[in-house]
Amino acid sequence: MTTTMVQALNTALRDAMRADESVVVFGEDVGVLGGVFRVTDSLADEFGADRCFDTPLAESGITGFAIGMAMRGFRPVIEMQFDSFAYPAFEQVASHVAKLRNRTRGALELPMVIRIPYGGGIGGVEHHSDSSESHYAHLPGLKVVTPATVEDAYSLLRSSIDDPDPVVFMEPKKLYWSKSDTALPVRAPGLGAARIARPGGDVTFVAYGPSVPVALDAAEAATEQGLDIEVIDLRSLVPLDDAAIEASVNRTGRCVVISEAHSFAGIAAELVARVQQRCFYSLQAPVLRVAGLDIPYPPPLYEHLYLPSVDRVLDVVDQLEWDELPNRAV
Amino acid sequence: MVAPTDERGPRGLLPSVSPVRxxxxxxxxxxxxxxxGYQLPPAERLATVxxxxxxxxxxxxxxxxxTKLGRLAVYPSSRGQEACQVAGVAVLGAQDWLFPTYRDTVALVTRGIDPVEALGLLRGDWHCGYDPxxxxxxxxxxPLGTHLPHAVGLAYAARRRGEDLVAMAFVGDGGTSEGDFHEALNFAAVFDAPVVFLxxxxxxxISVPLSRQSAAPSLxxxxxxxxxxxxxxxxxxxxxxxxxxxxAVESVRSGAGPMLVEAHTYRMEAHTNADPVDRYRDASEVAEWVERDPxxxxxxxxxAAGELSDADVQAAEHAAEELVTWMxxxxxxxxxxxxAAMFEHVYAEPTAQLIDQRDMVVAEADLLAGEDR
Structure with missing residues (x-):
């Protein structure tokens, strides 16, 4: 049976709610409607309006309310309707969600998940396509998780709901309708373990969420040049699997980071800095990145110009100080 | 005792025309x-208050x-607000939850929290000082007003669990201008959460007077x-x-829905020790409020009611001296x-990156300690 990422997320929520009565799902339009992307489809039917419910249209209130419920024994999974609509909740996230465990020396923990559909590539009008992961990854106390496959959508969401720390769970909208034939449930290692999406020996691509398929396509295209490229899917930005990246780059000696978010001060910048620091003596070329442009995310007619593309990735691969390309395929 | 405003409908929601006195x-x-329409509280409760x-x-x-001696990083005094600080806590049961702001340390002490722990944050520690x-x-x-939705969520969660629990959330006049005040009250009403907002x-x-905060007839x-x-x-x-x-607490506890209570008071001291209060208010205004000392x-x-003797007053002064002598x-x-403690509670388990940073900071501290010896 074929499953989409949306269905996998829905199944993860359903299985988590069946496994633990304290799991509650709420947000805007998540009840009868099932969420604007249908991720919460029919949960209200199965579990009742006490377990899956609509709230007033107020993201800060939703987040603060979830904090209070988590303080009294619930495991809230809240939905922010779109990346940009999560900004009103930012103060709650930055000042409270991220810090409450620390402020109370562990007396109060917040096992809550904030689900955020993010990124572009779906022809959304303004305010519907931001890649806001850097904002959250910059806040100590939060975990930031993002799946790139249908299987990981299920297993990472289950792990996030089970986690004792608050998790910002970022769902790549572009991949919502991606498909897999793997039967659910599947469980991967817990949060913080990257995945080798494609093994290879010449270059390491580091990607996450919506950029993983781009990285895989570029790696496939590069075989025409005789290049055997490894693709690492981070799965989790916080905690970050430095060891997996380091092991790969120490083998390949070359690294390109691919991220859809704005380039400046983004996750890609952090990854490049870490790789050059940790793998300096293995590197055959500067660590480069292919990231989003430093302009407000553009409207549908322009977004192909913004997004990291296979061609843009391959152009950067050409800059990796090759004496001569392996050209094994020829 | 039943709150006289129990009648639902717009008129029943309105506060008294002038503050209850x-x-x-x-x-x-x-x-x-x-x-x-409220009842005079029992005299022995008032003596305790x-x-x-x-x-x-x-x-x-x-x-x-x-603070003047440098033992606290900062202290926002609530001098003049003792009636609010104490009454807001005295009406709660041990099972109820209090959601205070930084100016409510007197309420914390009234709640029975060790005064030294209550001052932990203001003393400059990285945590709140006490076990919440x-x-x-x-x-x-x-961050003003941001705790109000927490009180609503906690109270709602408690009701869902069948617990007899009321949340009392303190906020100031400035805090009522924040968006979270609005969102918290709206959520409290929609979810029928047992919360009293005081x-x-x-x-x-700080320096901004009530007239620049709100044009409402009252908060x-x-x-x-x-x-x-x-x-x-x-x-x-x-x-x-x-x-x-x-x-209010009794009514909220009975399931009649949340309540908002505004207490008209006055901040007798500056915002904190670092605030030049004479830049924005006249001493004559403060003098007027000295007359209304709670x-x-x-x-x-x-x-006058015969409920307080010289001995009672002396006992209170003595207890106060004892507390101060203790702290x-x-x-x-x-x-x-x-x-190393700074890294302990960022996550349930520290990440590999945090362990690296912790080890670096501990090594630096050990080196410094070695040089001192």
Whole structure:
């Protein structure tokens, strides 16, 4: 049976709610409607309006309310309707969600998940396509998780709901309708373990969420040049699997980071800095990145110009100080 | 005792036309029409409140002194607001939750929290100082109004679990301008959460006066927009506060929905020790509020009613001195700074990156300690 990422997320929520009565799902339009992307489809039917419910249209209130419920024994999974609509909740996230465990020396923990559909590539009008992961990854106390496959959508969401720390769970909208034939449930290692999406020996691509398929396509295209490229899917930005990246780059000696978010001060910048620091003596070329442009995310007619593309990735691969390309395929 | 505003519908949501008042500034009982239909609280409760207010004021004075001595990083005094600080806690049961702000340390002490722990944050530590679960008191909130949705969520969650629990959330006049005040009241009403919002309107948000904060007839009037029953009360009248807040907590506990109570009071001191108060308000205004001192009013009333003797007053002063004597030497000890502790509770388990940073900081500290020896 074929499953989409949306269905996998829905199944993860359903299985988590069946496994633990304290799991509650709420947000805007998540009840009868099932969420604007249908991720919460029919949960209200199965579990009742006490377990899956609509709230007033107020993201800060939703987040603060979830904090209070988590303080009294619930495991809230809240939905922010779109990346940009999560900004009103930012103060709650930055000042409270991220810090409450620390402020109370562990007396109060917040096992809550904030689900955020993010990124572009779906022809959304303004305010519907931001890649806001850097904002959250910059806040100590939060975990930031993002799946790139249908299987990981299920297993990472289950792990996030089970986690004792608050998790910002970022769902790549572009991949919502991606498909897999793997039967659910599947469980991967817990949060913080990257995945080798494609093994290879010449270059390491580091990607996450919506950029993983781009990285895989570029790696496939590069075989025409005789290049055997490894693709690492981070799965989790916080905690970050430095060891997996380091092991790969120490083998390949070359690294390109691919991220859809704005380039400046983004996750890609952090990854490049870490790789050059940790793998300096293995590197055959500067660590480069292919990231989003430093302009407000553009409207549908322009977004192909913004997004990291296979061609843009391959152009950067050409800059990796090759004496001569392996050209094994020829 | 039932709150007189129990009737639902727009009129039933409105607060009294003028603040409920039981005592004149001279501590005489007011006429019945100023009582807003509330009952005079039992005398022995008021005597206890008096005792706690005396202790609270001494504590507050000591904390201000400790700041001048460099023992606290900062202290926002609540001098003049003791009636609110004490009554807001006295009406709660041990099972209820308190959601205080940074100006509510006297309320924390009234709640029974060790005064040194209550000052942990202001002393400069990285955590709130006390155990919020054991004390059922959330960490003091600094970003104003942001704790209010937490009170709503917690109270709603408790009701879902069938617990007999009311949340009391303190906020100031400035805090009512924040978006989270609006969102919290709206959520409280929609989810029928057992919360009492107590606005301590002390007329200043640092330097900004109430007139620049709101054009509402009173801050209590904001409740009607959310469908929340509201009341306003003289915040320097401990008798009126006990009457109104007891009724509010009882009504909320009975399942009649959340309430908003505005207490009209005054911040006698500067915002903090670092605030040049003469830049924005006249000493004459402060002098007017000295006349309305909540402690003196309550003492006069209780003495005249025969509910407070010289011995009782001395006992309260003695208890206050004991508290201060207990805390002073402990506050004069330099807190132990443990570099590794900063990393312990960022996550349930530290990440690999945090362990690296912790090891670096600990090694630096060890090196410094070695040089000192």
């Amino acid at each position: 039981f005592l004149t500034v001279d501590g005489e009982l007011t006429e019945l029409d100023e009582h807003g 008096y005792h706690q207010m005396v202790v609270g004021r001494h504590f507050d004075t000591e904390a201000t002194n400790l 679960v054991a004390t059922r008191t959330a960490p003091q909130c600094t 606005v301590q309107n002390n007329r200043y948000a 209590a009037h904001k409740g009607i927009g959310y469908g929340i029953r509201s009341e306003q009360v003289d915040g320097n009248d401990a008798v009126a506060l006990m009457a109104v807040l007891s009724a 402690l003196r009013r309550l003492e006069r009333y209780l003495r 002073r030497p402990r506050m004069n000890v330099d807190p132990v700074v443990d570099p």
